Amino acid sequence: MIDDCHKHNTNVRTNEQLAHEVKALRGRICKLTIGVGAESEFPSINQIAITYEAISSNDRLNLTSEIIKQLKKDERINSMYEKSFLTRFAHCVSFTILKLSYQFVKSYWDQQLQYLQKPFGLSNEETAQRYFQTMFQEQFRSSLKQLCSRGKKTINSELKQEIIKENQNFTHLLNSIDDQIAEQKGTSEINVNKDELIESCLQSMWSCLLSRPSLKPYPLMFTSNPQFNDKIKSKNLAITEELSEQDDCNNIGYFTWPGLVRSDSGHLLYPVAACRDHFHVGKTSEETRAATNTQRNCPDIEMSKIGRSNGIDTI
DSSP: OHHHHHHHHHHHHHHHHHHHHHHHHHHHHHHHHTOSSOOSOOOOHHHHHHHHHHHIIIIIHHHHHHHHHHHTTOHHHHHHSOHHHHHHHHHHHHHHHHHHHHHHHHHHHHHHHHHHHTTTTOOOHHHHHHHHHHHHHHTHHHHHHHHHHHHHHHHHHHHHHHHHHHOTTHHHHHHHHHHHHHHSSSOOHHHHHHHHHHHHHHHHHHHHHHSSSOEEEEOOOSBOOHHHHHHHHHHTOOEEEEEOSOTTOOSEEEEEEOEEEETTTOEEEEOEEEEEOOSSOOSSHHHHHHHHHTOTTOOOOOGGGOSOOSSOEEO
């Protein structure tokens, strides 16, 4: 009986010690990583999805519209390329900013886990991830400030290269934009809108990653192809058709904005936005028309299925 009481007291002390150690660990991590004390309530999954939609409806379209507006001022560009190609480029810029934001945030998170996990003796990766998610949620604004500072530099340094990977002819449009910015006096509206979108995307992707369950954008491939069209069709996703430049083709030529997906279930919280277009885009206006005439019989995705859905979709 006495032994049992002794064991019970030992367990109580052990639990008290464990609680004290956890509390001390939280304080040490706060001081080493970001700050001290919780700042504000972390947004719910629903709030994160609403913010993501707002970025798509505002910051993204502001930048896209401004890019198209600037390109229309260049007579040489307008004589060389179809309007649909200029629109495609503008959407590629916004899409690529979101993609790079997600990639940077994911890389930043992996680095933080690697940096903090070993010093604090958290050998289990899943436990460490859940613990640090809580810590960064409590210090969301401070952690975001540090992340954004590095993220902006990384995205701006990689943006042009990533855009050109989608289409070599985008180089001409990038040069046209750069020339017009150089000629303008004062702050460029395109740069203002670009910086606002980068900040919004970094904040959105950071909250998506820290959320439980975590969220992610899908798809992160701008230009589609026959194989991916079949894959998208098989998933029966909710897809919003934003543009219909090519009325004679039912392919998804490219995605203007990714959907938002739960990592645990694959449920689509925000629909994918896409444009109907041909897979292969010509270089100039004349070449584009020639290419269009040879692609009339492209594989179909029923565009009647492309529209906002009120149900829950799964990837």
